[in-house]
Amino acid sequence: MRCYEHLMGHIALAEGRPEQAVRLFEHAISLLPHQRETSDEQAFYNDSLARAYDLNGNWPRALETYQELLL
Numbered sequence: 001m002r003c004y005e006h007l008m009g010h011i012a013l014a015e016g017r018p019e020q021a022v023r024l025f026e027h028a029i030s031l032l033p034h035q036r037e038t039s040d041e042q043a044f045y046n047d048s049l050a051r052a053y054d055l056n057g058n059w060p061r062a063l064e065t066y067q068e069l070l071l
Helices: 002-014 018-030 042-055 059-070
Strands: none
Touching: 002 018, 002 042, 018 042, 042 059
16 A cells, blocks of 8 residues: 555656645555664655655755655
């Protein structure tokens, strides 16, 4: 289900609907297991969410999400 939500988020971005993409990406991330290793998928999903925040004009949240990737 998380892969579907993630894909639909990218489709929403491509169609110029970043607000909907944010909701889809947030839901996909909520379905991820807790990160245990650096090779987990967390960064892949969070990068998409940060991009959606950016395109939606929520730059502070985009920056915060990108910074979380560095931790």
